[in-house]
Amino acid sequence: QAQLVESGGGLVQAGGSLRLSCAASGRTFSRSVMGWFRQAPGKEREFVAGINWSIGTTYYGDSVKGRFTISRDNAKNTVYLQMNSLKSEDTAVYTCAADLDGSIFRSSSYRYWGQGTQVTVSS
Numbered sequence: 288q289a290q291l292v293e294s295g296g297g298l299v300q301a302g303g304s305l306r307l308s309c310a311a312s313g314r315t316f317s318r319s320v321m322g323w324f325r326q327a328p329g330k331e332r333e334f335v336a337g338i339n340w341s342i343g344t345t346y347y348g349d350s351v352k353g354r355f356t357i358s359r360d361n362a363k364n365t366v367y368l369q370m371n372s373l374k375s376e377d378t379a380v381y382t383c384a385a386d387l388d389g390s391i392f393r394s395s396s397y398r399y400w401g402q403g404t405q406v407t408v409s410s
Contacts, residue, residue: 296404307368309383320387329399
């Protein structure tokens, strides 16, 4: 059974930075993609970023390109999301996902999900 645990969320002022972590346990994701999604109140879940666990190829949603960076530490089985130049519209619950089967940009393609971490950006 896979388990994904996010951490690092919190309250930050606009223009500030946060780094989210997603620690994976219970199985190996060496041939899969890890993704970050976010969902704000009243809005649909949105793709934020993804990374190929084995070769490190990265993918980003248009709204975060140039501001967010996804990375992974294979030894720690952990994926990070460095978020810079945060805006109020980045406020959402951020959730990591794993075990991709389908489009990396679609939440329905992922089998395992973490519990989510709240990010609040004050303007």
